[in-house]
Amino acid sequence: MRDTDLHIPTLTTERLILRPLGLEDVDALVPFYATEGVRFVGGPMTREQVWRMVAMELGHWQLRGYGRWAVARRDTGVFCGTVGLWCPEGWPEPEIGWTLLPAAQGQGIATEAARTARHYAYDVLDWDTAISLIDPANARSIALAERLGARHDGMYTHERFGPMAIWRHPSAQELAT
Template sequence: MTVTIPIIETERLILRAPALSDFDTMCDFYASDRATYVGGQMKPEQVWRHLACEIGHWQMLGYGRWSVDEKSSGKLAGNIGLWNPHGWPEPEIGWDLFEGFGGKGYATEAAIAARSYAYDVLGWETAISLVHPENHASRAVAKRLGAQRGEDYTHPRFGTLELWRHLSPAEVSDGGMEAYA
């Protein structure tokens, strides 16, 4: 299957296909403490495999996480989008922001775009986000998106994670978060 990864533009961001050119910035992220709540630090060899996984997810499932560029600087700000690898409890909307890009609302802005794509293009009826219990910033993003806290999910490698259930397509279209974005 050959998949064309769509480019989505928001007010301040460009969501585009992950590419090998993202590797060095991803290495910096996964070598930093910012990676603590998204699987932990990785060496470059592991980051290369992770980037290949991000690209392969699109090819295998027809959707995935986008590389997110900040329009004003052209810099890679993070990886945000749709994720559902083997062993995941349900399709997820996930976000990882790189150093210097947190606290600007970028995760929320890109996650709203990703959720709209999941609902409007892919026909999803629901989505979750998994949040490490100590990742207060990620929890705040889930809340800003209108997600509701569900039961904990225990992943065999990542441990206990909070499960946050997103608004349904009907709730979004009836005045959910997109109505105010």
Template sequence: MTALASIPTLHTERLTLRGPTEADFDVFAAFYASERSNFVGGPLPREQAYRILMQEAGHWQLKGFGRFSLVEKETGATVGIVGLWNPVGFPENELGWDLFDGASGKGYATEAGAAVRAYAYSTLGWTTLISMIADGNEASVRVAKRLGARPDGTFTHERFGPMAIWRHPAPKEASND
């Protein structure tokens, strides 16, 4: 059995959501080397970006859920990472998204976020979900709003500082979106 055997593959109209692999590394490293990664701890050198990619894959193995690599169906390009996250120190399960260069403004984070949230509620049986958004990350605020999330306080992350908590609609409410 391979490490990815337990990671499901989800499909949306334009995207395939699959487990992260080493084949994603170059685009992942380019994201973490760029200013686009400012809100998630970057920019970072390749070696640290590799460690984060391994962390993404390992989260699946340790927690049974994690973030998916987003692959455009039309081009086969990996364009981001979206999914479920709850490392030590987080207040509760989070839905997070990072889009790589050239993928913003296409609705991918919203499309993938809705699919992952549906998976969390229907397959994993979760009843609540948050997104934590760093101050100044207006693009992520717009995604959270499109997903129907509402502000629900703040959380101070030990490395990133104060973050706004956005609470997603409960499963029954989310299914009416």
């Protein structure tokens, strides 16, 4: 993608707004990424590293034409985390990924947002399939992948994150039947 006009669509669901990430989200992400519990998603990180990660997320939209959204509650506007489409250099295939702040977990927010992102990938971008790469020890993400209908489909070894389980989402055709 060479277009210099970055367009990130805003999507809405019954409870959520999926919008572009912004500088206002850095403050919410810094305490989350400062903990050891974020080892599954590249942490811990300093504030400077979180800022760079947000810039990278926006750059992914520019380079690929898709990416991850900031997820916020429609009723309050409270930032919940990031969910969306991801395929940086070295990734085996395009994926649907999610990272939710602890206060937003266990409420179906990730499921709702990931389904919305998957519909966008299939209906707008015309993807046939998608994966989610999940650390084999991340039981919460594995449970979410299963709720989304994904099936374990092998392993992939990432150069920094090590072995990752590939979870294959139902194809667009499977979801249509």
